[in-house]
Amino acid sequence: MTVEGANLAAGNHDGKEGHMEKNLTSGSVFKTIITFALPYLLSYFLQTLYGMADLFIAGQFIGVDGITAVANGSQVLYMLTVVIVGLAMGATVTIGRAVGANRLDRAAEAIGNTITLFAGVAFVLTAVLLLSVDGIVAMIGTPTEAVDGTAQYLTICFIGIPFIVAYNIISSIFRGLGDSKSPMYFIAVACVCNIALDYLFIGYFQLGPSGAALGTTLAQTISVIVAFVAIRYKRTGIHLHAGNLRPHRDMLGGILTIGVPTAVQDGCIQIAFIIITVIANYRGLNDAAAVGVVEKVISMLFLVPSSMLATVSAVSAQNIGAGKPERAVKTLKYATAITVAYGIIIAVIVELTASSIVGLFTTDATVILLGTQYIRSYIVDAIFAGVHFCFSGFFAAYGRSYIGFIHNIIAITLVRVPGSYIASKLFPTTLFPMGIAAPAGSLLSVIICLGFYAWLKRRGVFAAK
Numbered sequence: 001m002t003v004e005g006a007n008l009a010a011g012n013h014d015g016k017e018g019h020m021e022k023n024l025t026s027g028s029v030f031k032t033i034i035t036f037a038l039p040y041l042l043s044y045f046l047q048t049l050y051g052m053a054d055l056f057i058a059g060q061f062i063g064v065d066g067i068t069a070v071a072n073g074s075q076v077l078y079m080l081t082v083v084i085v086g087l088a089m090g091a092t093v094t095i096g097r098a099v100g101a102n103r104l105d106r107a108a109e110a111i112g113n114t115i116t117l118f119a120g121v122a123f124v125l126t127a128v129l130l131l132s133v134d135g136i137v138a139m140i141g142t143p144t145e146a147v148d149g150t151a152q153y154l155t156i157c158f159i160g161i162p163f164i165v166a167y168n169i170i171s172s173i174f175r176g177l178g179d180s181k182s183p184m185y186f187i188a189v190a191c192v193c194n195i196a197l198d199y200l201f202i203g204y205f206q207l208g209p210s211g212a213a214l215g216t217t218l219a220q221t222i223s224v225i226v227a228f229v230a231i232r233y234k235r236t237g238i239h240l241h242a243g244n245l246r247p248h249r250d251m252l253g254g255i256l257t258i259g260v261p262t263a264v265q266d267g268c269i270q271i272a273f274i275i276i277t278v279i280a281n282y283r284g285l286n287d288a289a290a291v292g293v294v295e296k297v298i299s300m301l302f303l304v305p306s307s308m309l310a311t312v313s314a315v316s317a318q319n320i321g322a323g324k325p326e327r328a329v330k331t332l333k334y335a336t337a338i339t340v341a342y343g344i345i346i347a348v349i350v351e352l353t354a355s356s357i358v359g360l361f362t363t364d365a366t367v368i369l370l371g372t373q374y375i376r377s378y379i380v381d382a383i384f385a386g387v388h389f390c391f392s393g394f395f396a397a398y399g400r401s402y403i404g405f406i407h408n409i410i411a412i413t414l415v416r417v418p419g420s421y422i423a424s425k426l427f428p429t430t431l432f433p434m435g436i437a438a439p440a441g442s443l444l445s446v447i448i449c450l451g452f453y454a455w456l457k458r459r460g461v462f463a464a465k
Contacts, residue, residue: 024178024315025100025322029330033311033338039180041307043171046184046191048300053191054212055296057198059361062208064289067362069149069209071292072142075277077157077164077216078299079270080125084165086266087121088114088172089396090259092310093317094251095176096397100321104238111173112244113251122165129158140274141281143288149209156210160217166224170231175314177238182230190223258401265392265405272412276420276434283424290370290431293361298378301350304342305386308335312393320397325462332394339386350379370431377435384442391449398461407448416441 024032058070091114098107129136133154142150167190171183194215201211273295280291312335316328350357358371392404419437427433456462 024096024318025324025327029327030334032315033308033331033334036178036180036315037307037311037335039184040175040310041303043180043184043187044303044307045300046187048303049191052296052300053195053198054216055293056361057195057202058209058212059363061202061206064285064362064364064367065143065145066149066208068143068146068285068288068292069153070212071289071296072137072140072146072150072277072281073153073157073209073213074216075270075274075292075295076136076140076154079267079274080129080161081164081168082270083263083267084118084121084168085172086263087256087259088118088168089262089310089313089401090255090257091169092172092176092314093258093397093399094255095173096178096314096317097321099177100318101323107177108238108240108244109248109251110176110255111238112240112246113248114169114173114255116245116247117252117255118165118169122162125165126158126161129161130155133158139278141278143281143285145285146288153209153213156213156217160220163217163220163224167220167227170224170227175310176317178314178318180311180314182227186223186227186230189226190219193222194219258396258399261401261405262392262396265401265408268405268412269408272416275417276437279420279424279434280431283428286364286366287370287431289362289364289367290358290374293358293367293371294375294378294435296361297357297375298381301346301379301382302385304346305339305382305389308339308386309389309393311335312390313396316394316397323464325464328394328397329462332390335390335393336387339390340383343383343386346382347379351376354379374431374435377432378438379435381439381442384439384446388442388445388449391446391453395449395452398456400456403449403452407445407452410448411441411445414441415444 024036054070054074055067059067091110094110095107095114098104098110133151136154137147137151167186171186174180174182197215197218198212201207201214205211207214277288277291277295281288312331315331319325319327319331354372354376355368358368358375362368362371388404388407392401392407395401395403416437419440420434423433423437
């Protein structure tokens with residue numbers, strides 16, 4: 001069985017050495033970032049568009065209760081996806097280091113153990129989540145009018161968990177190999193299928209939230225099938241054998257050491273979002289719909305920061321494996337500059353067009369007003385979040401993903417959640433103060449990241465060995 005990485009040519013059959021046709025450890029660092037990040041950015045764009053399509057199309061055919069059901073259900077599904085992606089970061093970094101060190105045998109072992117690990121994860125997640133649908137719907141405080149729709153949406157999507165896991169694991173493997181283009185093609189297929197199926201199920205068959213979930217699940221299934229077909233026709237120097245699927249304690253330990261803190265960190269961030277959704281839900285249906293719409297818009301606008309986190313981790317991991325830590329540090333600096341510039345530009349644009357943006361998803365005047373208030377304060381986070389995203393990717397490449405966990409937990413528990421709650425109580429007629437909690441929390445994360453970076457630099461962690 002052969003697994004493709006577009007950056008690898010056929011290597012020696014012993015698997016210990018291979019010729020790099022294209023890699024992330026030489027040439028201009030800035031160009032490497034852009035070349036790797038653009039397909040990743042497009043992948044994120046398509047994946048976010050994939051999620052937003054449900055909400056957008058639902059808004060054309062069903063009422064506020066249906067929009068709220070889809071918004072709540074997709075928020076839960078997105079949290080699960082983010083956790084899976086975070087766990088898969090361990091695979092990306094482990095494979096990237098092996099490729100950077102030109103150890104294709106170790107890369108094959110990492111890929112095999114990743115497949116075995118996540119097959120088990122998919123099985124357990126599917127069973128647990130299907131048994132927990134009603135509890136989840138109640139826990140997030142779903143408005144009464146949207147309870148049935150949210151439960152239907154989640155049940156159908158949870159059945160498709162194995163395909164969601166499969167897509168993200170395939171993508172993490174390709175990215176660890178330095179190939180960020182193939183995942184882009186796979187998600188493009190899913191996106192196109194999802195939009196078509198949403199119009200079919202929500203528009204033509206009038207299935208409401210269930211139709212949105214069916215479109216999402218079937219589109220992801222088609223994407224995974226296309227990915228498996230593509231893998232069969234790719235060639236590389238990495239050969240995956242049955243023995244590589246056998247769990248190895250050291251390899252699994254290495255993957256989990258990086259992946260678990262990242263997954264917990266990302267999961268906590270999404271839990272914070274859900275708590276904020278709960279706070280909005282208890283304020284009423286209009287507030288819930290407004291927050292749901294804005295969270296979808298924010299996920300779209302945060303594509304560049306998100307793509308830079310993954311880019312920094314993948315590029316830095318290969319350079320660390322190749323014994324070039326100075327290139328890893330440059331990767332962090334360039335990526336941070338890019339995200340800050342982007343954050344400033346996008347914040348200005350949103351401030352000027354906020355009501356028009358929210359109006360794309362609903363025609364309800366009250367929801368538009370509340371959503372405009374919320375997004376105008378929230379969007380400042382685009383500047384600060386990008387910085388701590390880049391640092392989190394950099395720390396993960398060095399096997400210190402626990403730092404990302406630490407700064408996010410502190411920011412969430414001290415600022416984001418309590419800030420949103422207090423603002424919701426003190427300002428019951430506007431969502432603007434609630435939005436301020438997000439950039440305030442990210443600013444605290446940035447300060448903590450800078451402190452950890454200075455500490456590790458003094459210890460010589462980033463110096464050449």
